[in-house]
Amino acid sequence: MGFGGYFSFNRFLAVISKEFVQMRRDRVTFAMMIGIPILQMIIFGFAINSDPKHLPTVVLAGDHSVFSRTIIAAMQNSDYFKVISTAATEEEAAMLVETGQVQFVLTIPEQFSRHLIRGENPSLLLTADATDPAATSNALSAFRIVAERALARDLDGPLSHLRRGSPPVDVIIHPRFNPEGITQYNIVPGLMGVVLTMTLVIITALAITRERERGTMENLLSTPVKPFEVMIGKIIPYIIVGYVQMGVILLASYFLFKVPIIGNLFLLLGVSLLFIAANLGVGLTFSTLARNQLQAVQMAFFFFLPSILLSGFMFPFRGMPVWAQHIGEILPLTHYLRIVRGIILKGNTFDQILPNLWPITLFLVISLTIGLKRYRSTLD
């Protein structure tokens, strides 16, 4: 600068120390500065695993020979598969895949061992819930090798001739719901839940904190308007905003990303209300805790981060360690993602989404109760 252009070390120190004093006074910001890196480190360092193992698998065994047992044992040993049942019927197995309770169904046809011994090249059918290509691709490519190696060990002595030439079994892989393994099919519908979480939690937290920060709440409270009228009146517009966002994403999924929409859209729109309300409850609770708008945004971010990372949106849910899965199960986004993907990609019905509906409802009741209780107590 033209005048006074020398650098004063003392002035510079004055600014630094003032900054630290202010940092210390704003406890929430300070906690976030420490808390967010720790949260990110734990999630990225421990929870996220892009090579999911121990994926739940059900076996439809039409043949109870030694070969079947070998294949099942080999799958277990490969770490990719965790066989949870072998005694299912075809209907049960189909239902388990549709509701996302198992990732794979292995079908061993009747007379498998007989065809194998005769060198008739029998087939093994592995059906996969391929909604999220990232969750299944490694396991699928491993399966072919696992099955062939396992059989190779059993096919010795008089059967050793079967090891030569073409593989003894014909492994057929049937990736359902997203056969081409298009990542967008999984991500784009999931985005709906992510966008709703982000905007609704932040917007609600801000809308009410702003009213208090600017002093307009005081004016409102001196009028005959009831606290309930204020709260509902403030929340309803954002529910409508939430539906507009959903509409935009649905249209873009269909026309831009060509995501096949198989299920009932009205069912999706209906159950989304619960999810929207659950997020508004979180926003409301934050607004009663935050002293200013900045803190409200920081709190919303603190909720948003685990939601996006532990819900199965970015990384396969089953790839996470059990403790992370437990945290994920608490978050409404985890269940909402399963519902959205279930309805859009798998055509789930109401009965099929029910197991994911009640955890959202429970979360909604708890968050709204805390929010309302705190909202009331701040009036006096």
Place this chain on the structure above:
Amino acid sequence: MADASPVIAVRNLTKSFSGKTVVNKLSLQINPGEIYGFLGPNGSGKTTFIRMLSGLLRPDSGSGTCLGFDILRESGKIKPLIGYMAQRFSLYEDLSVRENLNFMARIYRINNMRRTVDETVERMGLSRFANQLAGTLSGGWKQRLALSACLLHRPRLLLLDEPTAGVDPKARRDFWDDIYSLAAEGVTSLISTHYMDEAERCHRLAYLAYGDLLVSGTADEVVSRSGLKTRAVSGANLHLLSPELKPLAGVEQVVPFGSTLHVSGHDEELLDQSLNSLKNGKYTWQKIDANLEEVFISLMQEREGG
């Protein structure tokens, strides 16, 4: 209206925040059509008292009525009848003047809202700004808008918390003109202020310090009851005289007022005795009435001393 029952009648109203008593056993009565001034240092409990009357805060103990309704149990019936103006501008800065007024009119469920808002905009001289965002108004016009907003529903009582803070003299004059014409219509006002000239415009006033009501009455009553005697000194180099006056027996306050010094004390005899020693022809001495500010400062000194 002479024999009408009081608009505000409270007894022993007490409120404390985390162990600190902010309003201490306050008893007060305000009559219809009265303009009642509320004075006292910052943090004396004026805002808390006004908030208790408007139903924003619940008193810890004490009882009272506002417009005939119990302030503890019937705040729902009081709210539609009062107009409350907070210390800070508390309308929406991102709404226009008209939008703010429309909103308030709907909150109070006013019939023929459009006409009422139009009339208010016209009467309060806000027509020029009707479509301007409230946040872009100057301090004086913001205050005028806030007053308009709390007059829409024709309240019978106005609770105004430092309504003229940071407002220029012309806007303050206009504001007081409005308050006077409202009083003539029978609207009662309770106004807190730090301005002494405004205190003198009130029919009656009360002085609060740290939760206690120290004195109340008309401005003249407050001055005469204080028993404070004042002498005005004028002459050259008064700034040299001031340090000489302060340590004298009987001198409690020495305050510069333009080209004079006001010297006050409660003991008139002692005061004059002390001052006699300085009457050497260099200065002109004059006996005057104490003003409100001197009375209030002296009340504060007494309270802090004892």
